[in-house]
Amino acid sequence: MSRLRWSLLTFAACITTTGLWAGTLPDPILDETQPAAKKETAVLAGGCFWGVEAVFSHVKGVTGVVSGYSGGDKKSAHMGIVESGKSNHAESVRVTYDPSKITYGKILKVFFSVVHDPTQVNRQGPDVGPQYRSVIFYESDQQKNIAEGYIRQLESAGAFRRKIATQLAPLDGFYQAEEFLQRYSERNPTDPYVVQNDLPRLEALKREFPELYRSK
Numbered sequence: 196m197s198r199l200r201w202s203l204l205t206f207a208a209c210i211t212t213t214g215l216w217a218g219t220l221p222d223p224i225l226d227e228t229q230p231a232a233k234k235e236t237a238v239l240a241g242g243c244f245w246g247v248e249a250v251f252s253h254v255k256g257v258t259g260v261v262s263g264y265s266g267g268d269k270k271s272a273h274m275g276i277v278e279s280g281k282s283n284h285a286e287s288v289r290v291t292y293d294p295s296k297i298t299y300g301k302i303l304k305v306f307f308s309v310v311h312d313p314t315q316v317n318r319q320g321p322d323v324g325p326q327y328r329s330v331i332f333y334e335s336d337q338q339k340n341i342a343e344g345y346i347r348q349l350e351s352a353g354a355f356r357r358k359i360a361t362q363l364a365p366l367d368g369f370y371q372a373e374e375f376l377q378r379y380s381e382r383n384p385t386d387p388y389v390v391q392n393d394l395p396r397l398e399a400l401k402r403e404f405p406e407l408y409r410s411k
Contacts, residue, residue, distance in 0.1 A: 220354055221348065223301075223341060224345075225300070225341050225344035226299065226300030227294060233295075234291055234292065234294070236290060236292070237292065238265055238287055238289050238366050239306050239310070239330070240328060240329060241313070242319025243327065243392070244286040244287060244288050244376070245262070245376075246392055246393040247287075247310050248380070249389075249396065250400050251290045251302075252411060253400060253401075253409055255409045256292050256297030256407075257297065258291050259291035262286070262288055263371045263372045264284035265284060265332050265366060265369050266330065266367075267284035268283075269368065271284060272370035280326050284370075285325070285326055285328050285330050287330070289369050290302060297407070303345050309404070313359045314355050314359060314360055320392055328360075330361065332365070333363060334366045339363060342363055
């Protein structure tokens with residue numbers, strides 16, 4: 196189903212029967228330890244990249260957010276192919292951040308708390324298909340270990356009503372999406388899809404993470 200085909204009823208059912216608004220999650224026990232790099236990146240997929248990008252654009256310590264495709268090859272990294280669900284790509288977001296201000300573990304906490312519902316399989320709300328699956332594309336052994344550890348921690352704590360469906364996969368490539376898809380929620384705040392699907396995530400970020408939220 197294309198993101199342009201949605202209904203308010205479907206969205207309402209999503210937020211009331213899944214773990215999207217599961218409440219405050221614990222901090223990761225395993226996290227980065229003061230990396231020397233001045234900037235790091237995290238590549239995450241959690242449904243339509245408009246909402247994922249919108250949330251991380253308002254997180255303190257994040258210096259850049261780009262929507263794109265990961266999981267498939269360069270030739271198929273185009274919206275028309277990706278939306279068919281046959282490209283192996285997931286709509287993804289590359290988050291560039293300052294590790295002296297926010298850690299990878301904290302980024303994952305935001306990802307699991309307010310960005311998307313990690314218990315959904317191949318869908319987020321009205322968007323259905325493998326291109327909308329939940330994935331953490333790790334770039335190093337450290338990122339893999341932190342992500343694996345946090346998923347185990349959340350499962351052990353019973354943080355969600357259903358099993359976490361988020362996949363872990365090595366990052367083999369990130370392909371930037373078409374320009375008209377970048378910063379879509381910011382440039383189209385009255386779009387009905389944005390109003391019903393993306394803006395509530397920003398409100399959740401502001402509510403759940405007031406210390407991290409920044410207006411743009």
